[in-house]
Structure formats: structure tokens, C-alpha cells
Amino acid sequence: MAIKILRSVGYGLLVVLLVTFGVSLMMHLAPGSVSQTILGAEATPEAIAAMDAELGYDRPFIIQYLDWLWHAIRGDLGNSPLTHIPVTESIMQRLPVTFEIAILALAISLLISVPLAIVSASRPNGTLDRAISALTSVFLSVPAFVAGPVLILIFAVSFNALPALGWSDIGDGLWANLRTALLPALAAGLTEIAAFHRVLRSDLIGTLSEDYIAAARAKGLSGGYVMMRHAFRPSSFSLLTISGLSLARLIGGTIVVEILFVLPGLGQFISNAVISNDVIAVQGVVAFIALVFVVVNMLVDISYGIVDPRVRKVSNSKKTKAPKTQKVAA
Template identity: 65%
Template sequence: MWSNLRRRVGYALLVIFLVTVGVRALMSLAPGSIAEVVLGEAATPENVAELNKELGFDRSFFVQYGDWLAHAVRGDLGTSPISHLGVTDAILQRLPITLELAALALIIALLVSIPLAVLSASFPNRGVDRAINAVTSVFLSVPAFVAGPILVYFFAVNLKVLPALGWSPLSGGIGPNLRSALLPAVAVALTEIAAFHRVLRADLIGTLREDFVAAARAKGLSRAYVMFRHAFRPSSFALLTISGLSLARLIGGTIIVETLFVLPGLGQLISNSIIQRDVITVQGVVTFIAVTFVVINMLVDVGYGLIDPRVRRGPRAKRAARPAVRKAVAA
């Protein structure tokens, strides 16, 4: 167990290192510099060079990255030369909005996809199943930047039941807050609904063909009891995995939606920082997202052990159990 954990932590650190190096390298290849943004169009080359030297951007790539890394491991992600605000403070200010949007989108996706998958698996290859597959195929093919304007047109422009743009904080009341978050969350959730439905449907159909399910049916148990008591839990492993990874992806993948709906979250922060060539803020936000993704991925692995006892036993217990399994099969 501990060796496996150490290996995963090592992989996580390697991923974070490669991501931060890659982001720094890509930003260094972009035309222009943050000094030109700060000084404006009237800046002279001498002024730009002087400010770059003052900010430390005249040094070599590896010296800049090493200096940033030395501060980052101590929790200091730097200070933006544009806003003069600490990157950590900027992340903490905008993180609740992105977290709420990602969590709400994930909840919507699960609440919609699980009943659809159960219904499809209960009547595979029938009219209901084909209709649900057709709808989810549409969801899967419509990206968020297309679904967003469509939702705004119907629910904000025509029906006028939800706001089209802007964000209402929780301090202004949970009702206005949810109304401002619902459209962008649904726009993000549509693709996740399709993915969750397809994965869970396939696993449920496979599980319902197992012998232990047939034995439960032979006892006269109801269809709903067999589905949720015997089939759903062993079919939820893949759903757990993609749900955790989806949450991590949503935290870092809301740039387009937050920009489209004018939401002051991490997506808008990193989008504006890229435009302004704010390397410090971009690298800090990307590092935070990478760490979040890795941590959630590790929590998903731990979650396997909570729903599947075989994972908790580990490889040694599995090897010890093989002789008994062989004897049982031979008998």
C-alpha cells in the first residue's frame, strides 16, 4: 500500500513539474511581453528593457523557473505585475465561483444521467433506450460555447426566467446565486450527462447479465430492488472514476463558459492573464489546477477501496486468495 502511494505521489510531482515547465515555455514563446502591457503603446524599447530587468524577465528561462519554483514550494506563487495582487490571493478570491460552477454542473450531470442510464439499461435496444441514446448523442456533439448561447436565447431572452450574464454572490441570497449559476452550469453539464450515461448504461447492461443478478431475480425480488441493490453498486466503478476526473477537469476547463457568461472565476482570470502576458498569474493558476487534478485523481483511487473490498486488500491479499479461488473453481 505504502509503496503504491509513494509511486503515485512521485508520478504526481512529475506531472506537476512537466505542466509548470510547459506553461512557462509556451508563455515565453508568445509575442510581446508583460512589460509592454504595463507600459502601454507609448513605451520605448529602453523602458521595456528596464522594466523586464526589474521584473527579472531578462534572465534565462531556467533561472526564472528555478526562482519561481523555489518560492512555489513554500506556497508563494508570486505577485502579478499587472494587478499587484498576490497570485494565491487572486486564486482564493475567484476559486469559490469556479468550484460552485463545477460542482453544480457535476451534480446536474449525475442527477440526469443516472436515471437515464438506469432506464436505458432496463430496456436495452428498445424504443426508450434508442430515444435516450439519440438525445445524449446531441448533448455529446454540442460544445459548451454553442450550448451557452442557445440556453441564453431560450431561457434568458425568450422566457426571461434566468439572467443571461453576470454573477450574483451567495451574500446576495442563495436564490439569485443559483439563478446566475444555472445556465452556465447546464451548458457545461450537457457533455458530462452524455458521457456519464453511456458509461453507466454499458456497465449496468453487463452487470444485469451476471449470474448473481439472475439468482436475485429467481428469488422473486422486484426489478427496482435488483437494479439498485445488486447491479448499481458494482456498475458504479467507472462512473466514480470519470466523475472525479470530470470535477477536476471542470475546475480548469470553464474558461470559455466563464468568459461567455462574464463570471469572475478562475477561467476568466487565466484568460485575462494570457491576454496581458501575465506569466506569473498564468503559471500560478495552472499549477493550482494541476495540483487539484492530481489530488482528485488520487482521491478517486482511494474511493475504489471504499466501494470495492478487493482494492483494499491489495495485490498481496489477492495473490494469497488465488489458491482458494482455484480450489473453489475445481470443486
């Protein structure tokens, strides 16, 4: 187990390295510079070059990246040349907003998709199953930048039930905070509802066709008991995997939602950093999001053994070596 964790950590660090290098290279090749943003549109090329030299952006790209990487390994993601605030501090200030939206979107997606998948798998290809599949296909086809305005029109404009824009911290009250978080979370989670439903429905249908399920039904056990006690757990591996990946993806992919609903999260921060060519801020946020992906993947792998003990038994059985066959002398 320890070797597996160390191997996962090594692969994860390699992923973080490659992702940050690729993003840094793209930012380096992009036109403009943060110096031009600081000095304004009227700045002369000489003034921009002088500020680039002052900030260290006149050095070769690989030197800039290695210098940033050396400080990042020691926990220093640098200071934004625009705000002069440490990038780590900026991330920590905005992370609670993004994290809450991602967690709430994941929770809403699971609360809706799991019952729908159970109902669909109970009578596959029936009328209700086809209706649910059609509904989830609509969810899958609607991106967040379309779902957001539609949800605003329905819940904020038509029914005046939830605020359309803005953010209330949890210190202002739990209900006030949830009212500002529900619409962004629902907009971000619609696609996840469709993905979770399809994966769990398919796995449940496959599990329900197994012989041990038929034996359980032959004993006179109710359909609901068989579904939840015997079929659901072994069918939840794929759901567990994509749920973990979905959480990491939601943390790193709420840019559109945060811009649309004017939320002070990581998405808004990295969007502004890209527009202003703030390479240091972009590198820091990308490194953090990549690290989140790595950690979540590791936790998902570890949780397999908790969800189904048979995984641990298989892993332990692999450690026992088969006896070597004796060579027969010619």
C-alpha cells in the same frame, strides 16, 4: 496502502512539474511581454527592455522557472506584475465562483445521467433507449460556447426565468446565487451528461448479464431491487472515475463559460493573464489546477475500496506471498 499513496504523490508531483514547465515554456516563446502591456502600445523597445530587466524577465528561461519553482514549493506563487496582488490571493478570491460552477455542473450531470442510464440499461436497444441515446449524442456534440447562447436564448430571453449575465454572491441570498449559477453550470455539464450516461449504461448492461444477477431474478426479486441492490454498485467504478476527473476538468476548463456569462472566476482570470502575458499569474493558476487533478485522482483511487469492499480484499490478497517451490535436485 501507504506505499501506494506515496507512489501516487510522487507521480502527481511529477505531473505538476511537467505541466507547469510546459506552460511556462509556451508563455516564454509567445510574442510580446507583460512589460509591453504595462507600458502600453507606444512604449519604445528600450523602455520595454528596461522594465523586463527590472522584473527579471531578461534572465534565461530556465533560471526564471527554477526561481519561480523554488518559491512555489514554499507556498509563494509570486505577485502579478500587473496588479501587484499575490497570485495565491487572486486564486482564493476567484476559486469559490469556479468551484461552485464545477460542483453544480457535476451534480446536474449526475442527477440527469444516472436515471437515464438506468432506464436505458433496463431495456437495451428498445425505443426509449434509442431515444435517450440520440438525446445524449446531441449533448455530446454541442460545445459550451454553443450551448451557452442557446440556453440564454431559451431561459433568459424567451422565458425570462434566469439572468443571462453576471454573478450574485451567496451573501446576496442562496436563490439569487443559484439563479446566476444554473445556466453556466448547465452549459458546462451538458457534455458530461452524455459521457456519464454512456459509461454507466454500458457497465450496467454488462453487469446485468452476469450469472449472479440471473440467480437474483430467479429468486423472484423485483427488477428495480436487482438493479439498485445488485447491479448498480459494481457498475459504478467507471462512473466514479470519470466523475472525479470531470470535476477536476470542470474546475480547470470553465474558461469559455465564465467569459460567456461574465463570471469572476479562475477562467476569466487566466484568460486575462494569458492575453496580457502575465507569466506569473498563468504559472500559479496552472500549478493550482494541476494539483487539483492530482488530489482528485488520489481520492478516486482511495474511494474504490469504499464503494466495493472486494477491491480491498483483492489488494490484501496480493500482499500474501505464494510459497516458493522447492527445486528438485538433478
